Every structure is written in C-alpha cells, then in structure tokens.
Amino acid sequence: MLEQLVKALAELEEDRVLEIVRQELDCGTEPLSILQACQRGMTEVGSRFESNEYFVSDLMMSGEIFKQVGVLLEEGLKSASQVSSGTVVIGTVAGDIHDIGKDIVVNMLKSANLDVTDLGVDVPPARFVTALQETNASVLGMSGLLTLAFDSMKETVVAIEEAGLRGRVHIMIGGGPVNGDVCEVVGADSWGADAQAAVRLAKTWLDVGAQT
Amino acid sequence: MQALYEERRRRIEKTIALEPVDRVPAAFMGMAFAPRYMGMSIADFCAVPENRTEVTLAAMDKLGADVWDGINKLPCGKIVPQLTAAWLSHIATPGKELPADSLWQVQETEVMKPEDYDVILDKGWPAFLEGYYPRVIDVDELADMKAWVRDNIAHVVQRCRDHAYVPIAYGGTATPFEYLCGGRSMGRFFIDLYRDKDRVRAVMDHMLPYMIREGIQAAELSGIPAIWVGGWRSASSLLSPQIWDEFVFPYFLELVNALADKGIVSVLHLDQDWTRDLERFKELPAKMCLLNTDGMTDLRKAKEILGDHMAIMGDVPAALLYAGTPDDIFKYVHDLIRDVGPSGLILCAGCDAPINARPENMEAMAAATREYGQVMAGP
Numbered sequence: 174m175l176e177q178l179v180k181a182l183a184e185l186e187e188d189r190v191l192e193i194v195r196q197e198l199d200c201g202t203e204p205l206s207i208l209q210a211c212q213r214g215m216t217e218v219g220s221r222f223e224s225n226e227y228f229v230s231d232l233m234m235s236g237e238i239f240k241q242v243g244v245l246l247e248e249g250l251k252s253a254s255q256v257s258s259g260t261v262v263i264g265t266v267a268g269d270i271h272d273i274g275k276d277i278v279v280n281m282l283k284s285a286n287l288d289v290t291d292l293g294v295d296v297p298p299a300r301f302v303t304a305l306q307e308t309n310a311s312v313l314g315m316s317g318l319l320t321l322a323f324d325s326m327k328e329t330v331v332a333i334e335e336a337g338l339r340g341r342v343h344i345m346i347g348g349g350p351v352n353g354d355v356c357e358v359v360g361a362d363s364w365g366a367d368a369q370a371a372v373r374l375a376k377t378w379l380d381v382g383a384q385t
Numbered sequence: 386m387q388a389l390y391e392e393r394r395r396r397i398e399k400t401i402a403l404e405p406v407d408r409v410p411a412a413f414m415g416m417a418f419a420p421r422y423m424g425m426s427i428a429d430f431c432a433v434p435e436n437r438t439e440v441t442l443a444a445m446d447k448l449g450a451d452v453w454d455g456i457n458k459l460p461c462g463k464i465v466p467q468l469t470a471a472w473l474s475h476i477a478t479p480g481k482e483l484p485a486d487s488l489w490q491v492q493e494t495e496v497m498k499p500e501d502y503d504v505i506l507d508k509g510w511p512a513f514l515e516g517y518y519p520r521v522i523d524v525d526e527l528a529d530m531k532a533w534v535r536d537n538i539a540h541v542v543q544r545c546r547d548h549a550y551v552p553i554a555y556g557g558t559a560t561p562f563e564y565l566c567g568g569r570s571m572g573r574f575f576i577d578l579y580r581d582k583d584r585v586r587a588v589m590d591h592m593l594p595y596m597i598r599e600g601i602q603a604a605e606l607s608g609i610p611a612i613w614v615g616g617w618r619s620a621s622s623l624l625s626p627q628i629w630d631e632f633v634f635p636y637f638l639e640l641v642n643a644l645a646d647k648g649i650v651s652v653l654h655l656d657q658d659w660t661r662d663l664e665r666f667k668e669l670p671a672k673m674c675l676l677n678t679d680g681m682t683d684l685r686k687a688k689e690i691l692g693d694h695m696a697i698m699g700d701v702p703a704a705l706l707y708a709g710t711p712d713d714i715f716k717y718v719h720d721l722i723r724d725v726g727p728s729g730l731i732l733c734a735g736c737d738a739p740i741n742a743r744p745e746n747m748e749a750m751a752a753a754t755r756e757y758g759q760v761m762a763g764p
C-alpha cells in the first residue's frame with residue numbers, strides 16, 4: 174500500500190494520496206512510515222522536474238498535497254519525531270515578496286528530511302542573523318527574484334559577517350534571475366537554479382548522503 | 386524631426402514584416418529606471434501622468450537621442466491604476482503606502498475567491514469586474530486614469546513624435562489566464578488548474594471575447610496599430626504541457642487572430658521561459674506578432690523556429706543590466722545581433738530594465754546597439 178502512496182504522490186493524484194494516508198492511519202501504520210513514503214513520492218516529483226517531465230505548476234501541486242498530508246499526520250508525528258539531518262534557515266530577502274519558488278524549495282528541503290526554519294518574505298538582514306543564532310543552523314538559503322533583492326542579499330551577507338557567523342554558515346542563493354555573477358556580487362557560497370539544487374547544496378554542506 | 390520619425394517608423398515596420406533593414410532598431414523600455422535615472426522620485430512619477438511621459442522621453446534623450454528608434458510602450462497615463470487593471474491586484478503606491486522613492490508593489494493575495502468563478506459565469510465578466518475593482522483600488526482613481534488617457538493620448542503620441550521616437554505599442558490585453566491568475570494569486574490559481582479545471586475553462590471561454598474587445602479598443606484609442614498581449618505567468622517553464630495546451634495557447638491563438646483580423650500587431654510580452662512551446666507559435670498569423678521576451682526564452686531557438694514567421698524584440702536581461710559590466714553588455718548585444726539579427730530584431734531590454742539597472746550599463750546598451758546594429762546590418 175505504501176508503494177501505491179509513493180506512486181500516487183508522484184502522479185499528483187491528490188484524492189488518492191489523501192485516501193491512502195487516511196486508510197493507513199486507520200490500519201495503525203506508523204505515521205513516520207507514511208511520511209517517509211510521501212517523502213519518496215516528493216523525491217520522485219523532484220527528479221521528474223529535473224528531467225523536464227514536470228514543471229513549476231506540478232511542483233506547486235505536489236507541495237499542496239504534501240502540506241495536506243502533513244496536517245493529517247501532525248498528531249501522530251509529535252511523539253515519534255524523525256531525527257532530522259540538519260537545519261536550514263531560509264527566507265525571501267528584504268524588499269522582495271516573491272515566495273512561490275521559495276516555498277517549493279522549503280517543501281523539497283522538508284521532504285528531504287531537513288529541518289527548515291522559514292522566515293517568510295521581505296526578511297531584513299537582522300532577522301536572518303537572529304534566526305541563525307537561535308537555530309544554530311549552518312546553512313542559509315536566500316531567495317529573491319528582483320534585482321533589488323541582490324542588494325538585500327549582499328547586505329545580509331555583510332550582516333552575517335559582522336555578527337561573526339560567516340565562518341560557520343554556508344550561504345546559498347536562488348530565485349529567477351540569480352546566476353553565478355550575481356552569486357559573486359552578493360558574496361554567497363553558491364547558488365542554485367531550482368529546488369533540487371537547493372537540496373543538493375544543503376546535503377553536501379551538511380554532509381548527509383544523497384538519499385534519506 | 387518629422388523625417389527622422391518616419392525613417393524610424395519604417396525601420397520598425399520593416400522589422401516586423403521581416404524585411405531587410407539598414408540598421409537594427411532599438412527600443413527603450415525601463416519604466417521605473419527612467420525616473421530613477423533622471424532623479425525624479427517614483428512617487429512623482431506615479432502621481433502626475435505628464436511626468437511619466439516627459440521623464441521617459443528625457444531619459445531616452447540622455448541615454449542617446451540618436452540611438453532609440455522607438456519605445457516599447459507608449460508612456461501614457463498613471464501607471465498604478467493601469468497595472469491594477471491588468472493584474473487585478475492591489476498595488477501599493479510610492480508616496481502613499483510606500484516610501485516616495487521605492488518601486489510600486491503588487492500585493493498579490495487571494496482577492497478573487499473560488500465562488501467568484503460562479504459570479505463571472507452568472508453575471509458576466511463586465512458586471513463582475515465592476516463589483517471586483519473596489520476590492521483592489523479606489524474606483525475613482527481608475528476612472529480618472531481612463532479619462533486622462535482618453536483626453537491626452539493624442540498629445541502623448543505627439544510628444545513622442547516631437548522627439549522622433551516611435552511608440553511601438555499602446556495598451557494591452559492578455560489571455561483570460563493572466564487576469565484570473567492575478568486575481569486568484571498565482572499560488573491559488575495554479576492549484577485551481579488541477580482541482581477545478583472544468584469551471585476554470587468555462588470561465589475562460591466566457592471571458593475571451595472581452596479580452597479581444599479590450600485590445601481592439603486600445604488600438605482604436607491610440608491609433609497605434611499594435612498592442613501588448615501579456616504572458617506574465619503562463620510561460621512554458623511554469624506549466625505542464627497539458628495545462629499549457631489547454632489553458633494558455635488556444636486563447637492566445639484566438640486572441641491574436643482576432644486582433645490580426647483588425648490589422649493589429651500583437652506584441653507578445655512573454656516573461657520567463659517559453660522555449661518548450663515555440664513550435665506552436667507558428668500557428669499564429671505570420672508577421673503580425675513581435676516576440677518580446679525577457680532573457681529567459683532561448684532566442685537562438687526562436688530565430689531558428691520562427692525566424693521567417695515573426696520578429697523578435699529583446700532581450701538584454703534585467704540581472705545583467707544590474708550585475709554586469711558595460712563590457713558584458715557590449716558582448717551580449719553583439720552576440721544577439723549576430724545570432725538573432727540583423728533583420729527581424731528590435732533590440733530592447735528584457736521585459737523592463739529594472740529600477741536599479743546601472744546607468745553605465747544602460748548607456749552601454751545604447752552605445753552597443755549604435756555600433757553593432759549598423760555595422761552588421763551594413764549599408
């Protein structure tokens with residue numbers, strides 16, 4: 174049955190996914206196993222995206238389904254929390270409110286079993302710094318689609334340096350127009366063109382295996 | 386001036402008709418860049434419609450009056466109500482809700498609810514809009530903008546003529562997809578396309594004739610036989626092929642055909658990457674479109690596929706205008722003209738030069754076009 178769940182999620186069959194999740198819960202299947210099946214489904218969605226079989230709308234739909242599964246499993250997962258492979262702080266930078274891509278990245282990071290602290294949109298440099306201090310995270314993701322956002326990214330990198338955190342934090346950036354040149358101007362460690370790249374970077378830096 | 390204007394107008398016309406030209410025409414596009422470059426606050430740019438016209442012309446003059454053949458869109462009327470009407474979202478205005486020198490900001494949230502689909506089908510699109518506008522704008526502001534445009538558009542066209550800049554298009558329309566996506570918000574609307582397909586399709590079919598009418602009226606009002614047809618959020622890269630084939634292209638086709646029947650050229654203003662579906666654009670009427678892209682669609686492919694079908698306007702990317710150096714810009718323009726020109730190309734910033742484009746990069750874009758546009762097209 175869990176194999177069918179993986180497949181239903183990969184095929185974006187919303188009703189079917191929710192139906193199977195409910196059935197599994199009723200049968201007493203561990204919520205954690207259900208979650209892991211869904212994570213595998215999301216990984217499949219990610220690879221279909223990379224091979225140009227799926228597009229942004231498909232990622233958004235998969236995120237929508239994954240979120241609902243999360244709600245169904247919430248209760249059961251409280252007790253049996255999965256050991257996460259690491260923490261990523263992420264947000265859309267000051268002056269920019271685009272969050273569709275960022276939300277996809279968040280979903281993919283979560284489904285790759287990472288703890289994600291999502292600061293939302295229009296996040297000022299100081300909030301990034303505070304969150305990095307509070308969570309002790311060693312990976313930061315900044316998203317931005319406006320050219321104006323690049324200035325904010327640069328300021329955030331400076332603020333992180335000034336707070337003395339630069340040495341322990343890997344910084345990745347992304348969002349529509351971001352490329353290698355922008356990465357250099359901003360002073361980030363790397364950049365990613367899509368959510369899979371974000372997962373790959375985070376995993377490399379956190380030194381976790383390719384598969385969860 | 387009159388002779389120069391005519392020369393430039395012919396050059397642009399020939400380009401759209403895919404005929405050989407003496408040099409690659411250049412078009413200016415940098416809505417918020419213009420006031421920033423000229424030291425005008427964005428609040429003043431938004432508040433006084435004359436400012437928009439004059440500061441745009443002044444910025445073009447300053448960048449190089451001998452460079453620009455045209456301007457991508459007639460700078461006519463207040464920008465904020467115009468964008469509200471196009472995107473059906475509230476737009477925060479600098480000087481009112483935002484600091485005087487910040488960019489206007491679309492506040493996209495789910496203003497249009499799922500129930501509204503039924504209202505559109507019940508009452509019809511115009512009646513729905515009337516009830517909808519107050520949710521996103523002070524309706525007097527919208528009415529004032531329209532009245533101002535009606536009364537002043539001939540003068541604005543004349544002001545462009547005075548500077549010998551050809552307005553390539555005025556006003557615009559879009560597929561029903563774009564309006565609904567703006568109203569519903571992209572996040573919600575994309576999910577509707579999976580969950581609520583049939584209802585969305587019925588609403589779109591109902592809306593399309595109004596979108597066609599909107600475009601024809603814009604062209605009649607300005608006397609400029611070209612309008613923008615927006616593709617802001619319906620790019621191939623954003624949508625699965627099934628969705629694109631069903632909810633995007635058929636509407637483009639019908640819209641562009643209806644405009645072409647009236648002799649109106651569609652400036653296909655396409656954000657993001659449309660490369661996957663360029664083949665389909667062959668179905669659009671030949672030499673009646675301008676493919677106006679933002680740097681993400683592969684223009685080499687576009688040239689290969691559509692080179693004998695429609696002209697291209699683009700596409701120096703916003704990120705390059707911000708983060709690149711003048712040398713980068715020279716190279717970009719050089720390669721673009723080499724690969725995509727010299728005929729069938731209008732050189733332009735991708736989408737819209739951003740507010741914080743580096744002035745020296747904009748100047749480089751102008752200078753590079755002057756240099757390479759001429760040399761490569763040859764006398």
Ligand code: B12
Pocket residue numbers: 229268269270271272273274275277278313314315316317318319320321345346347348349350364365366367368369370371474488489490491492493571572617618620623656657679703704736737739
């Ligand atoms: C939807 C949209 C909006 C919506 C945003 C809704 C929302 N909740 O996000 C609304 C209407 C609110 C909006 C507003 C504006 N927008 Co807008 N918007 C878009 C649009 C159409 C799509 C963006 C999008 O969601 N793409 C899909 C996602 C999935 O792609 P993505 O974000 O790039 O994310 C992917 C990757 O980049 C990567 N990724 C993303 N983040 C990260 C982070 C890391 C760390 C990594 C590794 C990877 C990564 O993974 C994602 C999944 O694969 C684009 C045009 C276009 N078609 O691209 C314009 C666009 C981005 N907008 C633009 C502009 C100018 C604006 C406004 C300033 C307009 C205005 N004057 O009001 C305002 C900005 C307000 C503000 N302060 O932010 C310009 C930006 C130009 C520029 N260079 O500055 C664009 C390019 C349109 C254009 N050509 O003019 N916009």
